[in-house]
Amino acid sequence: xxxxxxxxxxxxxxxxxxxxxxxxxxxxxxxxxxxxxxxxxxxxxxxxxxxxxxxxxxxxxxxxxxxxxxxxxxxxxxxxxxxxxxxxxxxxxxxxxxxxxxxxxxxxxxxxxxxxxxxxxxxxxxxx
Numbered sequence: 001x002x003x004x005x006x007x008x009x010x011x012x013x014x015x016x017x018x019x020x021x022x023x024x025x026x027x028x029x030x031x032x033x034x035x036x037x038x039x040x041x042x043x044x045x046x047x048x049x050x051x052x053x054x055x056x057x058x059x060x061x062x063x064x065x066x067x068x069x070x071x072x073x074x075x076x077x078x079x080x081x082x083x084x085x086x087x088x089x090x091x092x093x094x095x096x097x098x099x100x101x102x103x104x105x106x107x108x109x110x111x112x113x114x115x116x117x118x119x120x121x122x123x124x125x126x127x128x
Contacts, residue, residue, distance in 0.1 A: 007045055007069070011076035014040055021076055025066055025092070026083040039078070044069050054095050055088070063088035071099060079104045 014021045019040045024031075027043070034041040044066050051057075051064035052071065063086070070080060070092075080103060082093045096103065 007042075007048060008073060008076075011042065011073055014042070015076050020078040022079045022081060023070060023073070023077040024081040024083070025070075025089060026085050028083050028085055029081050034081075042077075044073075044080075052095075054099065055091065059088045059091070060086075063092055067092050067095060070096060074100055074103060077103065 011021065020038075021042050022034050022039045023042050023044045024034070025044055029041075029043075031041040046062040046065040046069075049065055049068040049072055051061045052068035054071075055064050055067060070077070080096070082089055082096070084090050
C-alpha cells in the first residue's frame, strides 16, 4: 500500500468542500499570503503527467510537466500564481494565457531575490 496521495484526489476534496484553491508553481511563492486571503494554496508538482508539447523540447522538463498539470487540472483552480524564477516559468505564463482564456492569473510574482537585485542595480545606475 502506497502512502502517496494523488494530487487530483486532494484537489477533488478541496473542490467538493467549496474551498477556493490557488495553484502555484514554485516554493518562492509565499503560502502565508494565500492563506491570509482565506484561500487554499496548492503547489503544482512536476510529477504525474508527461511534459507538455506546448513548449519546445529544449525547455526544462520540470516547467513543461507543471504546464501540463495546470492544463489538466485547470477545473480545480480558482487562480494560478506563476513566480518568475526562471525563463521557462516566465514563458509558461505566455502559453497559459493563450491556452486558458477563462483562468484567473495572479500575473507573475517576482521573487524577493530577483526583485532586490534588479532594484539595487537600477539604483546604482541612477546614482552615478
